[in-house]
Amino acid sequence: xxxxxxxxxxxxxxxxxxxxxxxxxxxxxxxxxxxxxxxxxxxxxxxxxxxxxxxxxxxxxxxxxxxxxxxxxxxxxxxxxxxxxxxxxxxxxxxxxxxxxxxxxxxxxxxxxxxxxxxxxxxxxxxxxxxxxxxxxxxxxxxxxxxxxxxxxxxxxxxxxxxxxxxxxxxxxxxxxxxxxxxxxxxxxxxxxxxxxxxxxxxxxxxxxxxxxxxxxxxxxxxxxxxxxxxxxxxxxxxxxxxxxxxxxxxxxxxxxxxxxxxxxxxxxxxxxxxxxxxxxxxxxxxxxxxxxxxxxxxxxxxxxxxxxxxxxxxxxxxxxxxxxxxxxxxxxxxxxxxxxxxxxxxxxxxxxxxxxxxxxxxxxxxxxxxxxxxxxxxxxxxxxxxxxxxxxxxxxxxxxxxxxxxxxxxxxxxxxxxxxxxxxxxxxxxxxxxxxx
Amino acid sequence: xxxxxxxxxxxxxxxxxxxxxxxxxxxxxxxxxxxxxxxxxxxxxxxxxxxxxxxxxxxxxxxxxxxxxxxxxxxxxxxxxxxxxxxxxxxxxxxxxxxxxxxxxxxxxxxxxxxxxxxxxxxxxxxxxxxxxxxxxxxxxxxxxxxxxxxxxxxxxxxxxxxxxxxxxxxxxxxxxxxxxxxxxxxxxxxxxxxxxxxxxxxxxxxxxxxxxxxxxxxxxxxxxxxxxxxxxxxxxxxxxxxxxxxxxxxxxxxxxxxxxxxxxxxxxxxxxxxxxxxxxxxxxxxxxxxxxxxxxxxxxxxxxxxxxxxxxxxxxxxxxxxxxxxxxxxxxxxxxxxxxxxxxxxxxxxxxxxxxxxxxxxxxxxxxxxxxxxxxxxxxxxxxxxxxxxxxxxxxxxxxxxxxxxxxxxxxxxxxxxxxxxxxxxxxxxxxxxxxx
Numbered sequence: 001x002x003x004x005x006x007x008x009x010x011x012x013x014x015x016x017x018x019x020x021x022x023x024x025x026x027x028x029x030x031x032x033x034x035x036x037x038x039x040x041x042x043x044x045x046x047x048x049x050x051x052x053x054x055x056x057x058x059x060x061x062x063x064x065x066x067x068x069x070x071x072x073x074x075x076x077x078x079x080x081x082x083x084x085x086x087x088x089x090x091x092x093x094x095x096x097x098x099x100x101x102x103x104x105x106x107x108x109x110x111x112x113x114x115x116x117x118x119x120x121x122x123x124x125x126x127x128x129x130x131x132x133x134x135x136x137x138x139x140x141x142x143x144x145x146x147x148x149x150x151x152x153x154x155x156x157x158x159x160x161x162x163x164x165x166x167x168x169x170x171x172x173x174x175x176x177x178x179x180x181x182x183x184x185x186x187x188x189x190x191x192x193x194x195x196x197x198x199x200x201x202x203x204x205x206x207x208x209x210x211x212x213x214x215x216x217x218x219x220x221x222x223x224x225x226x227x228x229x230x231x232x233x234x235x236x237x238x239x240x241x242x243x244x245x246x247x248x249x250x251x252x253x254x255x256x257x258x259x260x261x262x263x264x265x266x267x268x269x270x271x272x273x274x275x276x277x278x279x280x281x282x283x284x285x286x287x288x289x290x291x292x293x294x295x296x297x298x299x300x301x302x303x304x305x306x307x308x309x310x311x312x313x314x315x316x317x318x319x320x321x322x323x324x325x326x327x328x329x330x331x332x333x334x335x336x337x338x339x340x341x342x343x344x345x346x347x348x349x350x351x352x353x354x355x356x357x358x359x360x361x362x363x364x365x366x367x368x369x370x371x372x373x374x375x376x377x378x379x380x381x382x383x384x385x386x387x388x389x390x391x392x393x394x395x396x397x398x399x400x401x402x403x404x405x406x407x408x409x410x411x412x413x414x415x416x417x418x419x420x421x422x423x424x425x426x427x428x429x430x431x432x433x434x435x436x437x438x
Numbered sequence: 439x440x441x442x443x444x445x446x447x448x449x450x451x452x453x454x455x456x457x458x459x460x461x462x463x464x465x466x467x468x469x470x471x472x473x474x475x476x477x478x479x480x481x482x483x484x485x486x487x488x489x490x491x492x493x494x495x496x497x498x499x500x501x502x503x504x505x506x507x508x509x510x511x512x513x514x515x516x517x518x519x520x521x522x523x524x525x526x527x528x529x530x531x532x533x534x535x536x537x538x539x540x541x542x543x544x545x546x547x548x549x550x551x552x553x554x555x556x557x558x559x560x561x562x563x564x565x566x567x568x569x570x571x572x573x574x575x576x577x578x579x580x581x582x583x584x585x586x587x588x589x590x591x592x593x594x595x596x597x598x599x600x601x602x603x604x605x606x607x608x609x610x611x612x613x614x615x616x617x618x619x620x621x622x623x624x625x626x627x628x629x630x631x632x633x634x635x636x637x638x639x640x641x642x643x644x645x646x647x648x649x650x651x652x653x654x655x656x657x658x659x660x661x662x663x664x665x666x667x668x669x670x671x672x673x674x675x676x677x678x679x680x681x682x683x684x685x686x687x688x689x690x691x692x693x694x695x696x697x698x699x700x701x702x703x704x705x706x707x708x709x710x711x712x713x714x715x716x717x718x719x720x721x722x723x724x725x726x727x728x729x730x731x732x733x734x735x736x737x738x739x740x741x742x743x744x745x746x747x748x749x750x751x752x753x754x755x756x757x758x759x760x761x762x763x764x765x766x767x768x769x770x771x772x773x774x775x776x777x778x779x780x781x782x783x784x785x786x787x788x789x790x791x792x793x794x795x796x797x798x799x800x801x802x803x804x805x806x807x808x809x810x811x812x813x814x815x816x817x818x819x820x821x822x823x824x825x826x827x828x829x830x831x832x833x834x835x836x837x838x839x840x841x842x843x844x845x846x847x848x849x850x851x852x853x854x855x856x857x858x859x860x861x862x863x864x865x866x867x868x869x870x871x872x873x874x875x876x
Contacts, residue, residue, distance in 0.1 A: 089838075224825040
């Protein structure tokens with residue numbers, strides 16, 4: 001390990017990043033030290049939209065994967081938690097970690113992507129975005145400052161700058177204007193964050209309230225309140241503060257991606273995300289945009305591609321030098337009966353680039369076979385989803401049973417499918433980390 | 439323990455019942471030895487309608503309750519499994535135990551109750567019941583013989599005779615005619631059962647197929663098929679056969695209940711259920727019908743009240759001498775956000791008999807307080823559901839988080855609520871068993 005950034009660590013800093021040697025492909029094995037624990041990278045982060053990874057218990061998340069290490073970091077969505085139960089409630093409950101009883105690292109997005117994709121009647125100005133809730137149509141306004149305020153109240157370990165996600169396709173000019181807005185918002189996000197980062201619910205001082213002294217919170221003073229779950233690994237640095245990542249935009253234009261990365265690096269964030277990808281563009285465009293961005297982004301900071309992807313994608317991008325990825329795919333696919341498994345010896349899988357049908361190409365995978373568990377061919381199949389998988393589902397349940405649960409619309413089906421798919425994703429990253437460590 | 443019935447145990451018998459001394463109230467502590475393991479009674483049996491206790495993993499069921507012993511026996515519903523995935527498929531998969539990977543005792547109902555309450559266009563004749571599926575309207579026919587055939591294919595440890603459930607209210611004459619039909623069907627059920635009980639998928643001979651020799655089953659011969667989970671406690675007597683319970687009917691008429699019990703005892707079943715109760719009648723009528731039936735039913739056989747009830751009911755009936763009960767209430771209520779907890783010291787709960795409103799009286803409870811987790815009063819409540827409960831949910835999650843999950847319609851809410859309610863029910867029975875043994 002090259003402790004390139006370790007010297008930057010101070011008592012009030014939220015992140016240190018120890019990157020190892022770089023493989024020929026650009027990939028690197030690293031460790032990301034955050035207030036609530038250490039994350040081994042490259043890492044895939046399960047998405048816990050509303051402070052829950054849908055259908056999966058926290059106990060289960062903590063032990064997922066062949067090595068039993070579980071998910072070391074998960075996401076929560078700022079937009080969803082802002083609307084329900086509300087960020088001020090989460091703050092009063094001690095922050096999102098304590099609220100959901102998850103005391104490993106967490107990341108919150110900025111709300112930007114969801115405002116653009118889920119909310120109604122968006123009105124974008126230089127100041128921010130006015131939108132109506134997808135839940136009840138109520139009117140809201142997100143500015144960079146307000147996104148930061150909400151995220152600080154939630155109190156994840158990693159916060160994201162507020163960005164605009166341009167529609168796709170978009171012209172170069174439209175994309176450049178949107179990128180410029182994102183950069184202006186990034187600067188404002190950073191300024192607000194620096195002024196208020198000590199206000200996360202678990203930071204020093206505020207942390208005393210969380211520990212149940214009840215000084216500032218009526219709820220915590222109620223006898224019998226549950227104490228926070230200890231951080232894992234213990235001890236964690238709860239006297240620290242969160243960290244802030246900037247988001248590279250620039251649509252599908254390589255020159256804009258490079259420019260965006262340069263501008264953000266000048267602002268000096270704790271880490272850098274690459275946003276606005278995997279929104280319908282061909283896979284080789286995604287790859288190209290990631291590659292151009294990575295050329296600019298500093299090697300001593302974590303680099304995060306948002307919202308990807310299929311099993312072969314997360315493996316490929318990790319080998320290119322991406323340290324962090326997140327996606328709803330493993331859990332959402334699971335709820336729709338789509339399962340991933342390793343190919344059997346000699347089994348042919350259509351290559352992504354070689355498939356005849358471009359749509360097929362996007363869904364095919366070199367890393368994983370896709371199974372639609374509702375198919376009748378699985379009705380009496382006594383094998384586990386993936387005979388080589390060590391997850392609790394593959395150790396115990398047959399495809400026949402999982403098909404029955406799915407067809408009968410039994411909730412347990414979504415749970416078991418999710419546990420398997422998440423394990424599969426975590427195991428891919430574990431293998432990539434092992435190979436990068438060489 | 440008085441081994442009253444132990445001498446009846448033979449190598450091909452499915453049940454022995456060791457009943458201890460009887461308390462003044464009629465309650466007794468006993469052990470029920472079944473092919474897939476031993477059940478400590480009085481016992482509450484979670485309902486696994488479609489071969490899954492809704493939203494709860496089998497691993498979790500195995501460890502529920504303060505003592506960690508888990509559910510020792512669960513139910514599956516014959517009607518549901520017959521329609522989907524089909525009893526012949528379950529038979530080919532090795533029976534319902536292996537199909538769902540549950541290798542503790544199981545009980546299947548006869549399908550009668552569900553045919554009468556769920557299916558459409560029922561036509562009842564002396565021979566059986568013609569009905570249309572609630573799923574697709576397809577036409578089916580259940581006779582006593584067919585119910586037995588289906589149940590033997592499913593292969594639970596305890597099978598139930600096919601009965602008619604009379605509507606309520608019903609006249610004495612209508613109830614007597616229905617009861618007579620139930621008795622005729624009980625005799626036919628017993629005759630078919632005796633002739634075919636060795637055909638359960640796990641019985642000797644057929645058991646060889648289950649063990650993966652592949653001699654009789656294509657599915658099991660596929661390389662990589664999951665082996666059956668070992669029984670717990672090991673060893674279990676898989677060379678044995680299942681047992682058959684008769685069902686006492688007689689509506690809300692004490693004389694008919696007594697007559698029904700007498701007639702069934704003459705037929706000599708392995709155990710006796712009391713059916714057709716908790717269908718809307720006042721609690722004191724339920725109690726009276728149970729008491730009259732218990733007077734007749736032999737003390738050396740297990741006695742089972744079907745489909746009850748609220749926490750205080752299961753405690754009360756257990757103390758009266760009922761050995762087994764089942765109900766969807768803890769899991770169904772959980773999915774609707776209704777949670778049970780012990781009263782706090784000094785907390786007043788409206789007594790069942792003393793409540794001003796009869797409807798209220800039915801829902802009030804002396805054993806448990808009912809919490810509707812969606813109420814706003816829990817929005818910032820950092821306490822667990824029940825501070826005295828040792829279940830995994832009460833050890834980790836706050837009411838505030840559970841309310842959020844429920845309000846946000848997150849599937850994890852139903853899972854955590856179900857785990858708590860089932861634990862609460864199992865803990866009541868554990869306490870009653872301890873007190874009866876004392």
